Amino acid sequence: MPEEAFPLLPPYRIKVVEPIPFLTAGQRREAYAAAGYNPFNLRADQITVDLLSDSGTGATSSAQEAAAARGDESYAGARSWFPFRDEVRDLTGYPHVLPVHQGRAAERIVFSTILRPGQICLSNTHFDTTHANVELAGAEARDLPTPRALDLDSDDPFKGDVDLDALERTLAGPDGERVGLVLMTITNNGLGAQPVSMANLTAASELCRRYRVPFWLDAARFAENAWLVREREPGYADLSPREIATRAFQLADGCVISLKKDGLAPVGGVIGVRDPDIFATCEANLIATEGFSTYGGLAGHDLERLAVGLREVVDEDYLRSRAASTARLARLINEAGVDTVQPAGIHALYLNAGRLLPHLDPGRFPGHALASQLYLTGGIRCAELGSLYLGELNDDHQLVRPAPFELVRLAIPRRVYTEAHLEYVARTLGEIAKQPDQVPGYRITAAPRVLRHFKVRLEPAV
Numbered sequence: 206m207p208e209e210a211f212p213l214l215p216p217y218r219i220k221v222v223e224p225i226p227f228l229t230a231g232q233r234r235e236a237y238a239a240a241g242y243n244p245f246n247l248r249a250d251q252i253t254v255d256l257l258s259d260s261g262t263g264a265t266s267s268a269q270e271a272a273a274a275r276g277d278e279s280y281a282g283a284r285s286w287f288p289f290r291d292e293v294r295d296l297t298g299y300p301h302v303l304p305v306h307q308g309r310a311a312e313r314i315v316f317s318t319i320l321r322p323g324q325i326c327l328s329n330t331h332f333d334t335t336h337a338n339v340e341l342a343g344a345e346a347r348d349l350p351t352p353r354a355l356d357l358d359s360d361d362p363f364k365g366d367v368d369l370d371a372l373e374r375t376l377a378g379p380d381g382e383r384v385g386l387v388l389m390t391i392t393n394n395g396l397g398a399q400p401v402s403m404a405n406l407t408a409a410s411e412l413c414r415r416y417r418v419p420f421w422l423d424a425a426r427f428a429e430n431a432w433l434v435r436e437r438e439p440g441y442a443d444l445s446p447r448e449i450a451t452r453a454f455q456l457a458d459g460c461v462i463s464l465k466k467d468g469l470a471p472v473g474g475v476i477g478v479r480d481p482d483i484f485a486t487c488e489a490n491l492i493a494t495e496g497f498s499t500y501g502g503l504a505g506h507d508l509e510r511l512a513v514g515l516r517e518v519v520d521e522d523y524l525r526s527r528a529a530s531t532a533r534l535a536r537l538i539n540e541a542g543v544d545t546v547q548p549a550g551i552h553a554l555y556l557n558a559g560r561l562l563p564h565l566d567p568g569r570f571p572g573h574a575l576a577s578q579l580y581l582t583g584g585i586r587c588a589e590l591g592s593l594y595l596g597e598l599n600d601d602h603q604l605v606r607p608a609p610f611e612l613v614r615l616a617i618p619r620r621v622y623t624e625a626h627l628e629y630v631a632r633t634l635g636e637i638a639k640q641p642d643q644v645p646g647y648r649i650t651a652a653p654r655v656l657r658h659f660k661v662r663l664e665p666a667v
């Protein structure tokens with residue numbers, strides 16, 4: 206089998222292409238200064254390789270576009286709703302399905318239904334919008350990642366796990382009464398794109414059952430988690446990625462999913478739930494805020510693309526080549542002299558900027574400095590996950606509490622870039638790694654109070 210012998214071989218060829226610009230170094234310098242040295246302010250037509258997010262940025266297939274042409278845009282009971290609903294039911298095993306326009310809408314609706322003010326939501330790691338939506342519901346979002354995740358260099362296969370001891374201690378301790386939800390993020394996007402093992406999900410699910418706490422999945426990358434389980438966890442090699450994903454869903458009471466990732470479509474999300482009462486409350490909220498229950502803020506053509514995408518994403522040849530491609534990029538980057546969080550996940554690589562740029566203290570934002578240099582040197586866009594995003598600042602924008610690590614995330618859109626684009630990324634990093642002490646730090650010139658990293662403006666601190 207060629208795909209077994211050569212795992213990088215993608216099971217598709219390219220049919221529609223989109224031009225990408227090559228700017229001169231001078232044009233990039235000008236564009237980045239005008240953007241306030243913040244990659245979120247760049248225009249897409251100023252970017253050569255865009256690794257800012259794997260969300261909504263994937264390529265669709267000819268089968269998805271053919272289905273989209275059949276999209277039925279009826280207000281209620283559209284024909285396009287049924288294949289979507291059936292696909293989600295079949296994949297998750299949950300009887301009740303509600304479409305939403307993206308993941309955070311699902312979070313808002315579910316958390317405002319399940320959580321009461323003063324309660325606690327526990328997670329392996331909340332994604333940032335998830336954290337924000339827990340707090341908007343008046344509850345506290347508390348992360349309990351496995352301590353094994355703190356060793357960025359170890360080869361531990363499941364650093365996305367929840368810390369089971371801490372979970373049980375919290376459930377059994379004085380805060381136990383206040384725990385309103387346990388939410389497992391698969392894969393753990395906030396913590397190095399690391400997968401969660403089925404053993405960990407099973408144990409967490411049992412604890413929740415014992416302490417009578419709802420157990421839900423934030424399953425934005427359910428297929429990629431399933432693939433890594435199959436590759437890394439004993440006992441799963443003979444199951445299909447789809448069977449593994451279904452087993453994960455079966456351990457939970459419900460799920461929120463951003464379908465902009467493993468739905469292989471530009472937009473979409475879904476709520477799946479067992480309990481009819483929770484479903485009814487969520488449905489009322491959905492109709493009031495997103496749209497009627499058979500479209501939930503999506504167009505019929507979106508539902509059609511998603512129904513097909515949910516099948517394509519669990520294709521073994523697709524997952525094998527995507528995982529091999531990310532692993533190869535990690536190897537090339539490491540060989541070029543830049544460390545990444547180990548082992549490589551699938552949807553993103555996390556560069557250890559703190560280690561590459563020791564001349565910059567956290568207050569000069571080494572993660573942001575490396576992300577900026579990737580744009581200035583190579584037109585590559587990505588964003589830091591370090592003190593600029595996660596640190597605490599005083600009113601003068603000075604860092605008073607740094608983040609635990611200074612990382613940069615290279616998120617890899619699905620089915621979009623060829624190996625040549627990714628080699629270019631590794632080569633650019635190699636150029637930067639030859640003279641890391643030439644990379645300048647940054648200082649903040651203006652920052653909003655909330656969701657700082659999106660709108661912050663900076664300048665080089667030279």
Ligand code: F0G
Nearest residue numbers: 258259260307308309332394425463465
């Ligand atoms: N949960 C996880 C784990 C996510 O990674 C995201 C989005 C969401 C929920 C929210 O979904 O964007 O559809 O509303 N992550 C994107 C990213 C934005 O770049 O990692 P959404």
